[in-house]
Amino acid sequence: MSYENFATVVKDALNYRKLILFVFVLCSSAGVAVGLYWPKYYTSEATIFIEEENILGPLMQGAAVQTDVVDRAKLAREIVYGRDILLQILEEGGWLEEKPSPLQQEQLLESMRSRLVIKNASMNLLRFSYKDIDAERSYTTLKRVVDMFVSESLATKLDESRSAFEFIDKQVKEYHQKLKLAEDELKKFRSGNVDIRSGSMQEITTRIQELQTRVTTIEQELREERIKKQTLLAQLSGEAETAAGLSRAEEYRKRIIELQSQLDTLLLNYHDTYPDVVRVRNQIQDLKNALKREESDKKNNSSGNTIVIEGVEVDERIQASPVYQQLRTDLYATNSLIQTLASRLTDAKKSLEIQAELGRRTHELQATLAELERDYQVNSDIYQDFLRRREAARVSMNVDLEQKGLNLRIDEPPYLPSSTSGLGLTHFLAGGFALGLLLPIGILFGVLQIDPRIRNASQLNQFTDIPIIGMVNEFYAESEIKSIKNSYISTFLLGLLTVVAVLVVALIFK
Amino acid sequence: MSNLEKALKKAISARNKNKPEDSATGETAAELYSEEAAVRSKGEIQTMRENELLRKTDLEERKFISRDISDVKVVDQFREIRTHIYQASRRNNSPILVTAVSGNAGNTFVTKNIAAAIALDDSRTSLVVDCNLTNSGFKNLLREPDQLGVIDYLEGGISLEDIIKPVGISRMRLISAGAKKESVTDHLTSSRLRALFNELQERYSDRIILVDSPSINDSADAKILANLFSHVVLVVPYRKVTETQIENAIKVIGKEKIIGIVINREPRLLSLFKYTR
Numbered sequence: 001m002s003y004e005n006f007a008t009v010v011k012d013a014l015n016y017r018k019l020i021l022f023v024f025v026l027c028s029s030a031g032v033a034v035g036l037y038w039p040k041y042y043t044s045e046a047t048i049f050i051e052e053e054n055i056l057g058p059l060m061q062g063a064a065v066q067t068d069v070v071d072r073a074k075l076a077r078e079i080v081y082g083r084d085i086l087l088q089i090l091e092e093g094g095w096l097e098e099k100p101s102p103l104q105q106e107q108l109l110e111s112m113r114s115r116l117v118i119k120n121a122s123m124n125l126l127r128f129s130y131k132d133i134d135a136e137r138s139y140t141t142l143k144r145v146v147d148m149f150v151s152e153s154l155a156t157k158l159d160e161s162r163s164a165f166e167f168i169d170k171q172v173k174e175y176h177q178k179l180k181l182a183e184d185e186l187k188k189f190r191s192g193n194v195d196i197r198s199g200s201m202q203e204i205t206t207r208i209q210e211l212q213t214r215v216t217t218i219e220q221e222l223r224e225e226r227i228k229k230q231t232l233l234a235q236l237s238g239e240a241e242t243a244a245g246l247s248r249a250e251e252y253r254k255r256i257i258e259l260q261s262q263l264d265t266l267l268l269n270y271h272d273t274y275p276d277v278v279r280v281r282n283q284i285q286d287l288k289n290a291l292k293r294e295e296s297d298k299k300n301n302s303s304g305n306t307i308v309i310e311g312v313e314v315d316e317r318i319q320a321s322p323v324y325q326q327l328r329t330d331l332y333a334t335n336s337l338i339q340t341l342a343s344r345l346t347d348a349k350k351s352l353e354i355q356a357e358l359g360r361r362t363h364e365l366q367a368t369l370a371e372l373e374r375d376y377q378v379n380s381d382i383y384q385d386f387l388r389r390r391e392a393a394r395v396s397m398n399v400d401l402e403q404k405g406l407n408l409r410i411d412e413p414p415y416l417p418s419s420t421s422g423l424g425l426t427h428f429l430a431g432g433f434a435l436g437l438l439l440p441i442g443i444l445f446g447v448l449q450i451d452p453r454i455r456n457a458s459q460l461n462q463f464t465d466i467p468i469i470g471m472v473n474e475f476y477a478e479s480e481i482k483s484i485k486n487s488y489i490s491t492f493l494l495g496l497l498t499v500v501a502v503l504v505v506a507l508i509f510k
Numbered sequence: 511m512s513n514l515e516k517a518l519k520k521a522i523s524a525r526n527k528n529k530p531e532d533s534a535t536g537e538t539a540a541e542l543y544s545e546e547a548a549v550r551s552k553g554e555i556q557t558m559r560e561n562e563l564l565r566k567t568d569l570e571e572r573k574f575i576s577r578d579i580s581d582v583k584v585v586d587q588f589r590e591i592r593t594h595i596y597q598a599s600r601r602n603n604s605p606i607l608v609t610a611v612s613g614n615a616g617n618t619f620v621t622k623n624i625a626a627a628i629a630l631d632d633s634r635t636s637l638v639v640d641c642n643l644t645n646s647g648f649k650n651l652l653r654e655p656d657q658l659g660v661i662d663y664l665e666g667g668i669s670l671e672d673i674i675k676p677v678g679i680s681r682m683r684l685i686s687a688g689a690k691k692e693s694v695t696d697h698l699t700s701s702r703l704r705a706l707f708n709e710l711q712e713r714y715s716d717r718i719i720l721v722d723s724p725s726i727n728d729s730a731d732a733k734i735l736a737n738l739f740s741h742v743v744l745v746v747p748y749r750k751v752t753e754t755q756i757e758n759a760i761k762v763i764g765k766e767k768i769i770g771i772v773i774n775r776e777p778r779l780l781s782l783f784k785y786t787r
Contacts, residue, residue, distance in 0.1 A: 011776075011777040012749075014777065014778075451749075453750060453751060454746060454748075454749070454752065454753060454773075456773075459753075460756070460773070462753075463753055463756075463757065464757070464765075466744070466765065466768050466771055467594075467770045467771070468771045468773060469591050469594040469743070469769065469771065470587055470588070470590050470594070470772045471772070471773045472616075472619075472620060472772060473581075473584055473587065473776050473778045474776075475573050475584045477567075477570035477571060477579075477580070477581075478567075478579075478580040479570075481581060
């Protein structure tokens with residue numbers, strides 16, 4: 001604000017001095033009037049130290065999650081502003097003696113709520129304040145409120161610890177039942193499956209492994225024996241053939257060759273008609289015929305005197321061969337060994353199957369057992385835990401019952417207020433004076449801001465560059481000057497007089 | 511003591527019989543002294559016919575500034591305006607029209623006191639021509655209200671000397687509006703008005719001629735007069751007119767003609783206590 005504007009406002013103020021005086025008188029009078037009629041309130045205060053912690057908190061630590069409790073004042077208000085408590089206070093304070101209608105009663109409650117203020121003073125301090133037009137009543141009411149709050153809180157706390165105990169007790173019983181059930185089931189299972197011992201599975205595994213080794217071994221042996229038998233059979237048939245081939249045809253040919261050479265020798269000395277030569281020749285012919293017959297016999301296989309061993313035809317004639325005899329003995333031995341091995345293999349496989357089945361069953365049973373045992377263990381753990389907690393809760397409840405664990409105490413008891421609080425007469429007086437001065441000046445300022453009429457040179461200079469060659473005041477004659485001066489002085493004196501009058505009125509009617 | 515002084519003193523004391531003798535003589539002595547000084551300084555002015563001069567109380571009553579009135583601040587303010595008027599009329603002594611933006615601006619007050627301020631200067635004389643023909647502000651200054659004035663002159667038949675009247679202040683003269691009031695605008699448009707001012711300008715070349723007129727936004731007369739003169743002082747009343755009104759007035763007059771703006775009736779702060787004796 002420029003000096004010029006300020007000066008303009010002051011000039012205007014002097015110009016409108018009577019109006020301003022009027023407004024000042026009006027405001028001051030209003031101030032003193034309102035100040036005198038404004039009800040005087042006495043405020044009583046009390047602080048309560050509170051260390052409220054939900055009893056379930058420590059009891060259930062780790063087992064359950066607690067919600068944080070922060071606004072104690074809000075909780076306290078919830079207790080104190082409750083209809084029951086307030087009605088009780090109203091009744092004890094004598095407000096209800098005239099039997100107010102429900103509507104009036106509701107209004108009384110509302111007014112009580114507005115006058116009773118509960119605030120968080122610090123972390124653990126609650127400040128109660130109550131204001132009333134009667135100092136005595138202000139004190140007694142607040143005292144009652146505080147007492148009721150404390151007792152109600154304790155009752156609530158006891159209630160809380162009892163309900164906590166009951167809750168835990170219920171849980172204990174529930175888990176006891178569960179535990180018992182688990183135990184029964186385990187017992188039943190164990191008695192039904194005696195063979196299931198811990199470690200039996202290992203034995204079974206070892207046994208299965210042994211059996212498997214045995215089966216493998218037997219199978220190996222069996223395979224070997226079978227190969228041996230094959231070999232023996234092959235040898236046997238080969239020997240027979242060899243033996244059979246050698247026996248007659250070879251003899252015949254040998255004989256024929258011998259006789260041929262004999263014949264050749266004879267022919268050197270003798271004619272064909274020589275008896276010896278003829279005989280030898282006949283013999284050779286006989287032998288050749290016999291060989292022929294033999295070969296055709298062989299071809300027809302119709303010698304008839306053959307035996308069949310393991311699919312191999314053996315001529316009776318070669319049965320006498322010692323090698324053959326030996327082979328046959330070996331073959332018999334091998335055959336009997338194969339028989340034995342096969343039966344052993346079957347046995348081993350059977351018992352392996354049995355063991356595998358047993359192992360499978362043992363697995364299932366053991367899983368079931370483990371589950372039952374785990375159930376039992378969990379139930380047992382929780383049960384033990386709850387048992388401990390229940391004892392703690394019982395102690396807490398007992399502590400609350402005896403009010404020994406009290407963490408709620410009146411830090412600063414209510415007192416009888418000696419002086420009024422809130423807006424007093426002085427405030428209203430000062431307010432009236434200030435308003436009386438500031439309101440008209442403010443209005444003048446406002447008018448100056450919005451009034452388009454030209455008041456000073458700077459306003460003129462804003463839109464024209466024509467020089468301002470002079471500012472002329474109103475010209476006053478000496479007598480006029482005197483009267484104007486007197487008017488200023490009288491206005492000022494009247495203002496002073498108003499202040500004095502207002503103060504006197506305030507003092508008299510206070 | 512000269513005869514003139516004796517006559518003056520006699521007349522003044524006769525007019526103020528009720529007043530205590532000592533104060534009356536004291537006050538008039540100063541007036542007389544200044545008058546004497548004026549007479550000595552310029553021979554021509556000496557010839558001016560001075561009737562009975564106004565006493566201090568009468569001056570104050572008529573809202574005239576003078577050397578020894580109580581309210582010195584206003585005197586100073588008019589002296590300052592006077593300086594600007596001197597600068598404007600230095601060349602050819604053309605008449606200066608004093609007009610206001612709107613009615614009731616105290617236009618007449620400004621005009622007559624500029625004239626009075628000029629008259630305070632021993633070496634100068636001033637003449638006020640009242641051209642506010644319908645609503646003259648000078649009537650109370652004249653002893654006889656129906657004295658001859660501008661209108662009478664314009665109608666003809668009388669000489670300049672018949673209308674130039676003393677107002678009771680040394681070195682200041684007045685031509686009043688005149689008695690008759692009909693169809694004044696016609697008079698203003700007549701060439702005789704122009705002739706009147708030409709004659710005034712020529713005959714009284716040492717006089718500063720101030721023309722009082724109606725306010726520019728309210729009266730057609732003022733617009734006609736504004737066309738007639740080349741020097742105009744615009745009076746702006748304090749807290750009465752808006753920017754638009756002032757701009758309008760400036761436009762009607764013509765910006766180049768305006769010597770300057772005088773803000774009138776500015777309320778006083780505490781200068782009443784400070785500047786008064």
